[in-house]
Amino acid sequence: MTQEQQTFSERLKAANRTTHDSVDNLVMSVEPFKNNENYAKFLQLQSVFHKIVDDIYKDPELNKKIPELEYMARYDRVLKDLAVLKSEPYEFKGNLPHPQGNASIGWLYCAEGSNLGAAFLYKAAEKRLSFDAENGASHLAGHPDGRGKHWREFKVYLDNLGLDAQAEDEAIQGAKDAFAFYKVIVRQIFGLPENYEAPNQGPFHP
Numbered sequence: 001m002t003q004e005q006q007t008f009s010e011r012l013k014a015a016n017r018t019t020h021d022s023v024d025n026l027v028m029s030v031e032p033f034k035n036n037e038n039y040a041k042f043l044q045l046q047s048v049f050h051k052i053v054d055d056i057y058k059d060p061e062l063n064k065k066i067p068e069l070e071y072m073a074r075y076d077r078v079l080k081d082l083a084v085l086k087s088e089p090y091e092f093k094g095n096l097p098h099p100q101g102n103a104s105i106g107w108l109y110c111a112e113g114s115n116l117g118a119a120f121l122y123k124a125a126e127k128r129l130s131f132d133a134e135n136g137a138s139h140l141a142g143h144p145d146g147r148g149k150h151w152r153e154f155k156v157y158l159d160n161l162g163l164d165a166q167a168e169d170e171a172i173q174g175a176k177d178a179f180a181f182y183k184v185i186v187r188q189i190f191g192l193p194e195n196y197e198a199p200n201q202g203p204f205h206p
Contacts, residue, residue, distance in 0.1 A: 008168050009155035012109050015172045019179040022197060024117075026183055029198035030190040033124040036085060039131070041189050043082045044090035046139060048185045049178075050075040051089070052096055053111040056104045066157045072112060077139035084136040090189055097181055099174055102167045106174025109158065110182070115143065116151045 006014065032042035050073070056062065057073035082089060099107040122140040125131040133141035143150035163171065187196055 007155075007159045008161070008163060008171075009109075009158045011168060012106070012158070012172055012175055016110075016175050016179060019176060021200075023179050023182055023186075025198040025200055026186050026192075026196075030186065030192070032121075033128045036129060039125065039129055039136075040082070040085040040087040043078060043085060043087060045182075045185050045189050046078045047075070047082060047089040048092050048096070048189075049182055050078050050111065050139070052099070052181075053107050053178075056099065056108050056111075059104070062105075062108075065161055066154070072115075072143075074111075074115075074139040080138055081131075081136050084131070090185075092185065093188060097177065099178070102163065102170035103174030103177065105158070105161070105163075105171040106176070107178040109171070109175050110178040112154055113151070116147050118142075119147055 027042075030038065030041075032038050054073050054075040058070045063069045079089060118140045119142060122133075122137055122142070125137040125140060129136070131137040145153075186192065187194060
C-alpha cells in the first residue's frame with residue numbers, strides 16, 4: 001500500500017511503529033510492576049505525560065470533531081491513582097512541551113493509543129500488585145465500550161478530521177515528538193542514562 005492509499009491513522013501507525021516498540025521496551029525494562037515503589041514511579045511518569053495532553057483532550061474545536069473527547073482525558077485519574085500510593089505528581093526537571101496546532105493531534109494519537117495497549121498493564125497491576133479500576137489503576141482501565149471498539153471508532157474520527165498532507169505530516173511529527181519525550185521522562189524518573197535504549201524485551205506477560 002502506498003502512502004497515498006493509506007488513511008491518516010494508518011500513516012500515523014506506520015511512521016511510529018519502531019519508536020512505539022522502543023518505548024514499550026524501555027518501560028518494560030524498568031519493571032514498573034515489580035513492587036509498589038516502581039509502580040509509583042510509573043504513575044509519576046504518567047502524570048507528566050498526561051498533564052501535557054490534558055489541554056488537548058479539552059480543546060473546544062477538537063471536541064466538536066471527536067465527540068466526548070474531553071471525557072477520555074486521564075490526568076485526573078492518574079492523580080487519583082497516585083493518591084492511593086500516597087505519592088505526588090512528578091516535577092519534571094526541564095521545560096515541558098506545549099503541543100500546538102496539528103502537532104497536538106499526534107500527541108493525542110499517542111495518548112489515546114496507549115489506552116489500547118494498557119490492557120496488559122492493567123492486568124499486571126491487578127495480578128502482581130492487587131490494584132484495579134477502583135483502587136490504584138483507574139487510569140489503566142478500559143473504555144466502557146471496550147478498548148478495541150473504542151480505538152476503531154477513534155481512528156475513524158481521526159481519519160475524518162479532513163487534514164491535508166502537510167497537516168498530516170505535522171501531526172505525524174507531533175506523534176514522534178510525543179514518543180521521544182515519553183522516553184525522556186522514563187529515563188529521568190527511573191535514573192537511566194541519557195539516550196539509553198532498552199533491548200527488545202520480547203512479549204510482555206502480566
